[in-house]
Amino acid sequence: QAFLDAFQKRIDAEEKIEPNDPMPEGYRRTLVRQIGQHAHSEIVGMLPEGNWITRAPSLRRKAALLAKVQDEGGHGLYLYSAAETLGVSREEMTEELLAGKAKYSSIFNYPTLTWADIGAIGWLVDGAAIMNQIPLCRCSYGPYARAMIRVCKEESFHQRQGYEIMMTLANGTPEQKEMAQDALNRWWWPSLMMFGPHDSDSQHGDQSMRWKIKRFTNDELRQQFVDSTVPQGEFLGLTFPDPNLKWNEERGHYDFGEIDWDEFWRVVKGGGPMNKERLAARQKAWDEGAWVREAALAHAEKRKARAEAARMAAE
């Protein structure tokens, strides 16, 4: 208990916890779970957007989308590295993902059906991600906080890019505007779900707040997202698919309707439109890549052995 108190004291003093520092097992476990989930989300998140690279409607957009998806892979890499500082390997984490034991953000279990979805994902999904992630830049665990600083910078670039796609569509032909509206209709609620269950139903919330892994509650962040996103949507001339959405002068916030929690839990548990396909795609890449990874390893060993032999011969 003395250890836990001392640890909490460091946290309260806003000291960063570093890999070699002593830490409570629960703290470590929570971080491994959260960082792993976060890394997996980046990796699985490459799929819905990757789906439009070969069909991007202009070379400029194609290049930007390629770069974006590549950034996501990069984020995955930083995050796996951050998790590895806690003693868990990328292989282990990948296997947990493929076994369905580790989660990733449910938003990626929805399909990208039109080009406008690429805009909507950038604007809404990356927007929501940033809301979640900005506070993580001050997370008590040093490596995670530092990874998030890099991630956030790129994410906000992606978010602007997504908004710009939406803007182009909203100012385009009637068909393009319809496409933008349709994308907003389909992505709005899943984006709100990204902040997780209500605070009252959240499992890990309180302890994470105390450990300063989290800094705001799910509902706080969700409200922040709605408040900042609604004016952006109005500026585009689009309509949010929520009849209860309106400015509440008194609260100084937007009121909004209730999330369909049945859908939320269904998708979390594996019943979303794309859960099976996303995991199947990752599994396929993993399985079909096995011989490549083995070859790389075998070659590295051969090289080492040869260098060794050469060194011995030279001595």
Add this chain to the structure above:
Amino acid sequence: QAFLDAFQKRIDAEEKIEPNDPMPEGYRRTLVRQIGQHAHSEIVGMLPEGNWITRAPSLRRKAALLAKVQDEGGHGLYLYSAAETLGVSREEMTEELLAGKAKYSSIFNYPTLTWADIGAIGWLVDGAAIMNQIPLCRCSYGPYARAMIRVCKEESFHQRQGYEIMMTLANGTPEQKEMAQDALNRWWWPSLMMFGPHDSDSQHGDQSMRWKIKRFTNDELRQQFVDSTVPQGEFLGLTFPDPNLKWNEERGHYDFGEIDWDEFWRVVKGGGPMNKERLAARQKAWDEGAWVREAALAHAEKRKARAEAARMAAE
């Protein structure tokens, strides 16, 4: 020799040879090779046209193309059956095809690049096939002759259909007319090659003629094809890619340029644009279908065993 003479006498008397009749080994071998080659051509021939089924430009054309490709499969089936009457199984023949030992018509080693190729194949390739096949309806070997009668009827329907596609394109937009001309440019010479080498270079020609497996020489058939096809092309308003092509009043035939025999032999030997891919596609279908064929066999045996058991129990 007495047997050979007697056999030749039957042939000369235009008697049909039937499966159980005695026949010289060379006659049997020639037929097995030719019918097998012919069957393989139908099967491999499904690929270049099959390539356009999912992209056919109208529902009517899509249905007609599906039906045509299906007919080709049907021809393959008759022909394999005809060959089986000579004591060689479909499996054996398929394995010879896949091993590269049995040939199929070289024309199918060219790719179908545009929709007009579907027209050109019907018009030219089926047209050339008919020229070759009509005399085969009177082939001395009964089962082959009877199979060819069915085949020829369907082929001439396909040929008309192909010509009708060309007609529609030739009377269409400038782009469509260009597409038709381009297809003629690419398919004309390979179609002429379908009749095989010059009579002077033909290996099997004379004996086949004596046995009335063949009734006309390669060059005779080729000339016939040119004579009947050129006016059709002129009616379409298209130009044949042969500067030497012109009517010879004296001969009563069209003169035409020399075939590129280097290309001919190259494609025969395996160096055409699609040789590898055609065989690879057939190999893939065969390999990936193995478990289905095994299952069908296993199930049939289970059924038989059960029926047997039931019969025994009832007795």
Add this chain to the structure above:
Amino acid sequence: MEVSRDHFVTFLLRLADDHLILGHRLSEWCGHAPMLEEDLAMPNIALDLIGQARALYQYAAEVEGKGRSEDDLAYLRREREYLNCLMVERPNGDFAHTMLRQFYFAAFMHPFWEKASASTDETLAGIAAKAVKEVSYHVRHCGEWVIRLGDGTEESAARMKAAVEALAPYVDELFETDAVSEAVSKAGIAPAPASLRSSFDSTVQRVFAEAFLDMPETAWPQTGGRQGRHGEAMGYLLAELQHIQRTYPGAVW
């Protein structure tokens, strides 16, 4: 009881799209079947489907009355305007998947066309009378394959089970009810999808019993196709289907 033109057209397009898209998928096998007999049978079924789709698009075009042709409807809508159920757009997978998908669809369409041949709408009744004969062959042919593979080798049984599991989430959508299907069934034009469930189930049960397969079950049925919300495979299918029509607008083929 009259049905609105919009509802009727939507109903016809859903049906037509089911047939076009499934026919497209099936025709992808052309020349690549596991045996020559199936290189004849599959295009044959695909031909029936395309034929049915054509009749339905022609009629939809007529009812709609906007001067669109069957090809305009088949080729020139946007992805979100295609109203086929999700099952028919699923990628082919292996032969077991393809045959099971076809069997399910046929087991649904058979009682559908049977009832629809007594439709209050004469044109639809005519289409149905022709289709019911065709589809009863599909049920038989594909059902036999389900049995053969389910009760074949160890491998084929495993593949058949995997197919049942993979397609399970897409079965329920066939029976989905909404304002359109209700309006059409109240007008006696076509049966209510839900009313066909027992016939479908008994066909499937009969075949699955012989094939040693368990009935498909899923906690999470997938839906959305009838509102044009498709899976990610659909866009690629349409890119291929539409390419020539889109590339040469206004040309006649």
Add this chain to the structure above:
Amino acid sequence: MEVSRDHFVTFLLRLADDHLILGHRLSEWCGHAPMLEEDLAMPNIALDLIGQARALYQYAAEVEGKGRSEDDLAYLRREREYLNCLMVERPNGDFAHTMLRQFYFAAFMHPFWEKASASTDETLAGIAAKAVKEVSYHVRHCGEWVIRLGDGTEESAARMKAAVEALAPYVDELFETDAVSEAVSKAGIAPAPASLRSSFDSTVQRVFAEAFLDMPETAWPQTGGRQGRHGEAMGYLLAELQHIQRTYPGAVW
């Protein structure tokens, strides 16, 4: 020595199409690579290729002077008008095929860009100066993979050998000479392809020696891409690439 506008545009389009189509193929891997590092490296290379394609299309559009944009050129031509060599359109196959294809192309483009950075045409020289740095990374990265796989496990060596055999017929076309390439090289705009053969061969030899691979050989080189005669895979690639542009003519994205 001046080059005709037609020849110059054709030259630029051939080069641009090579980059676009190979970039397209490479980007198909996105999210499906054998390891995360390659999920970064392959899009990175694809990005370089698309960037080079853009620069080339923009310049081709300018030289052509018909008011077409880079996207008009990239998206709105017909298959027979694309002038890329056949190698770049080959389907990805496995990782060994993809890496070898990329290695070949980079081993060809590296001396090409090197020479072209001293082009008499300033714009092209500028494009080349940027590209040569990028492509030398491609040679290194893909060459390392060729070595790793060729000298890895038994399986990887077999796959690498299969890739060498499969791609052999498409190597010679890179060095093809015709009126266009001659005119352009005579004008000092770009090197004659044939002049790059020895550099290409020595790069390949160096890597193949380490990878325990034999140099590619073929009795029957394939050709035709420069005249727009492609393989059957090309049409599907274009259907996908063009679909949105074809579906919404005139829209701005």
